[in-house]
Amino acid sequence: MxxxxxxxxxxxxxxxxxxxxxxxxxxxxxxxxxxxxxxxxxxxxxxxxDPAAEVMGTISIVYDHHTRELDEKLKEIQHAHYEGIISTTHVHVDHHNCFEVMLVRGRADAIRKIGNMLISARGVKVGRITLLSTGKNI
Ligand code: NI
CATH class of the missing domain: 1.10.1220 (Arc Repressor Mutant)
Structure with a gap:
């Protein structure tokens, strides 16, 4: 080889x-x-x-959409950071729970900040930021 x-x-x-x-x-x-x-x-x-590194990844959250004002808050955060969130997929898991996965791209510090804001929102039960790469440097 x-x-x-x-x-x-x-x-x-x-x-x-x-x-x-x-x-x-x-x-x-x-x-x-x-x-x-x-x-x-x-x-x-x-x-x-490296806070300035360009990265890609996902932010996944599970939340109860009946939690007061949570849907609005999550949408507000996503709109405020539209340049980092490429795509969002929403699954209605059952009567209460929603599963949302966002494909994200941007500076590592910006992506972490978006993820932490979403995951820490009141009513979000669990969340993960998956760290991937643009693949350019590996
Ligand atoms: Ni839903």
Whole structure:
């Protein structure tokens, strides 16, 4: 393979055994592919540590839409930050609960701020910011 480096790693037997179990569970065909993904994830986490880095990801929230003024508040936050939120998908889970996933792109600090505002809104039961990458630097 062109542009590929090979290196050897010293690793305790126990740790390698656990790692192999992890790879099997995650359906990796080879150790190399599993290690490449772990390295990319580490680099993506590093990207997000730089406030000015351009990142992509998702903000997911589950909330009860009967909570007073919550729908309005969530929409207000999204409109105030329309340049960072590319797309929103809303699922009516049941009579009370809504699941909303937003695709986001922008500066890491701006995306974190939007996510934290949405997740901390009163009535949001659970939320996650998923840190992904534009893929340019990994
Ligand atoms: Ni709904």
């Amino acid at each position: 062109d542009g590929v480096s090979r290196f050897s790693v010293s690793i305790p037997h126990d740790l390698l055994g656990k790692f192999d179990m992890y790879l099997k569970e995650k359906r990796y065909q080879t150790r190399s592919e599993g290690i490449r993904d772990l390295m990319r994830n580490a680099l993506i986490a590093e990207e997000w540590d």
